[in-house]
Amino acid sequence: MTLHTVTLIVNGQELSAEAESRLLLSDFIRHTLGLTGTHVGCEHGVCGACTILFDGEPVRSCLMLAVQAHGHIIETVESLGTPDNMHPLQEAFHAAHGLQCGYCTPGFLMTLKPYLEQNPNPTEREIREAISGNLCRCTGYQHIVDAVLLAAQKNHKQENKHQ
Amino acid sequence: MKPAPFEYIAPNNLDEALIAMEVNGFDGKLLAGGQSLIPVMNFRLAQPAVIVDLNGVTELDFIRPNPGGGVTIGALTRQSRLEHDAIVRDRVPLLHATIPFIAHPQIRNRGTIGGSLAHADPAGELPVLSVALQARFKLQRYDKERWVNATDFYQALFMTALEPQEIMTAIEIPPLPPRTGWAFQELARRHGDYAQAGVATLIALDDDGVCTYARLVFLNVGEIPMVATEAAQLLVGERISAESITAVVNHAIQHEIEPTSDVHASADYKRHLAGVLTKRAIRQAANRVTS
Numbered sequence: 001m002t003l004h005t006v007t008l009i010v011n012g013q014e015l016s017a018e019a020e021s022r023l024l025l026s027d028f029i030r031h032t033l034g035l036t037g038t039h040v041g042c043e044h045g046v047c048g049a050c051t052i053l054f055d056g057e058p059v060r061s062c063l064m065l066a067v068q069a070h071g072h073i074i075e076t077v078e079s080l081g082t083p084d085n086m087h088p089l090q091e092a093f094h095a096a097h098g099l100q101c102g103y104c105t106p107g108f109l110m111t112l113k114p115y116l117e118q119n120p121n122p123t124e125r126e127i128r129e130a131i132s133g134n135l136c137r138c139t140g141y142q143h144i145v146d147a148v149l150l151a152a153q154k155n156h157k158q159e160n161k162h163q
Numbered sequence: 164m165k166p167a168p169f170e171y172i173a174p175n176n177l178d179e180a181l182i183a184m185e186v187n188g189f190d191g192k193l194l195a196g197g198q199s200l201i202p203v204m205n206f207r208l209a210q211p212a213v214i215v216d217l218n219g220v221t222e223l224d225f226i227r228p229n230p231g232g233g234v235t236i237g238a239l240t241r242q243s244r245l246e247h248d249a250i251v252r253d254r255v256p257l258l259h260a261t262i263p264f265i266a267h268p269q270i271r272n273r274g275t276i277g278g279s280l281a282h283a284d285p286a287g288e289l290p291v292l293s294v295a296l297q298a299r300f301k302l303q304r305y306d307k308e309r310w311v312n313a314t315d316f317y318q319a320l321f322m323t324a325l326e327p328q329e330i331m332t333a334i335e336i337p338p339l340p341p342r343t344g345w346a347f348q349e350l351a352r353r354h355g356d357y358a359q360a361g362v363a364t365l366i367a368l369d370d371d372g373v374c375t376y377a378r379l380v381f382l383n384v385g386e387i388p389m390v391a392t393e394a395a396q397l398l399v400g401e402r403i404s405a406e407s408i409t410a411v412v413n414h415a416i417q418h419e420i421e422p423t424s425d426v427h428a429s430a431d432y433k434r435h436l437a438g439v440l441t442k443r444a445i446r447q448a449a450n451r452v453t454s
Binding site: 001002004020021022024027043044045048051054057058059060062063064065067068070111115129130132133 | 165166167168169170171173194197198201202205206214216218243263266267268269270272273354355
């Protein structure tokens with residue numbers, strides 16, 4: 001068994017750790033780095049629970065090898081906010097009841113963070129397209145869509161205040 | 164749900180990758196976007212002894228306009244880049260319009276054009292488009308290279324002309340003939356799922372509205388992208404009408420596709436569906452013809 005040294009930037013911090021070549025990036029994040037906010041659902045790229053940002057773009061971490069993250073930047077749900085200082089998306093999910101069991105939520109949040117930054121004013125239909133790669137078995141999606149619309153509105157209010 | 168052990172090789176340029184495949188091609192697999200390969204490795208349906216990771220070979224990530232029209236696309240170009248690229252949008256609108264049918268945004272951020280073409284899933288959109296657009300593929304080995312037409316590349320279910328040591332490095336898509344309209348139609352149970360059937364269509368019309376060229380290539384109703392050559396020929400010399408479309412559709416779905424029944428739909432249903440989609444696609448393509 002060959003071990004590879006993986007050096008990468010995780011949530012703004014440079015880290016190095018050993019990984020067997022077959023270790024999935026999702027398992028590396030959870031078991032090696034101890035960042036258990038990233039959830040593992042289907043492990044074949046269908047559910048979206050393990051979505052993280054890889055060089056700023058949302059990807060399925062269960063469809064990448066840990067060794068492939070060497071020299072790259074990843075962001076997980078832990079980068080968003082804390083219980084006392086939540087990210088606007090997290091606040092909106094809380095306020096609009098965008099989660100019940102919460103298993104899928106980290107994947108939704110990491111899909112939506114760059115999406116809202118690039119599309120600050122999405123329509124309901126566009127939001128549904130944006131989250132089409134994430135499964136939720138609790139909410140029926142309606143409250144998640146409501147949460148995204150709420151987060152977008154809040155962002156606009158913030159911007160108007162600054163102007 | 165974890166891959167079996169393998170040796171991991173990460174070449175930094177094409178020469179290194181070609182050498183790695185020359186040595187390991189028979190027990191190794193090329194890893195591009197990994198959106199099909201990693202799932203089958205997670206299921207242990209594939210247990211390659213060696214993985215040659217192409218992701219460091221960034222020289223294969225490019226989109227170049229060709230002097231005579233059309234484009235050449237590097238095999239490692241991500242599907243999301245094709246989705247948002249102005250050269251692709253202007254020169255190969257059929258490709259540009261079809262990318263959003265491929266899975267979901269997170270998948271397209273990793274999935275590559277070459278990976279999808281070489282994987283040769285009959286339900287994949289890109290193999291069907293490459294055949295419809297008469298693309299050709301650059302296949303390289305350490306000491307030689309060749310170009311293979313998409314129509315010759317797909318041989319049987321998940322079987323292609325690619326030799327074990329070869330790497331698909333580029334895809335050349337020729338320009339469409341003048342006055343050619345295009346359309347892609349598919350039906351999936353949920354958006355982003357593999358489609359039950361689909362069709363890519365090109366139609367050229369002369370000044371009088373008479374069809375001078377037609378091409379119909381079907382998705383997921385056979386082992387490979389299915390080209391309905393005879394049906395398309397029935398349209399040439401005809402105007403686009405309910406009658407001419409019906410004749411084309413009937414011939415295509417009865418004689419030129421080979422759907423199989425599965426848990427979601429019978430073969431008869433897929434034939435019917437392919438026909439409905441083809442009617443829509445021919446109309447849509449004809450409406451897109453501009454002088």
